[in-house]
Amino acid sequence: MDLLDFLNKNYYILVPALWVIGYALKQTPKIANWTIIWILLGLSITIGTFAFGFSADAILNGIIAAGVAVLGHQMFKQTLGGRNGKRKIITVEEKKTEKIEET
Structure with a gap:
């Protein structure tokens, strides 16, 4: 079962729009990364309720839509990061060395 099965077809266009908005927010230095998902959630609910009426279905x-956008982005990012070898596995010894160097 796909996540898009739960999403009303009218909201499909909202997912790539949220990706673009999220990318723009990520490039903005004054916006903290942790706030981006909350901004996208608020925008998604607001746009949905204005476009399709204020109802529990519109909010849901x-x-x-925000969840699909964020999950899709993370899946894309994690897959590329894992496949390109960008991930570095830090051993316990390396962590201990980092802590000693910090002090």
Whole structure:
């Protein structure tokens, strides 16, 4: 089962729009990374309720659209990061060395 099965077809366009907005927010230095998902969630719910009326269904679909956008981005990012070898496995000894150097 796909996440898009839970999302109303009218909200499909919202997912790539949220990706673009999220990318723009990521490039903005004054916005902390942890706030981006909350901004996207708020925008998704707001756009959904304005476009399709204020209802529980509109709010739920806004939440699902934001979730699909964030999950899709993370899946893409994690897959490319893992495949390109960008990840470095830090051993316990390296962590201990880092802590000693910090003090």
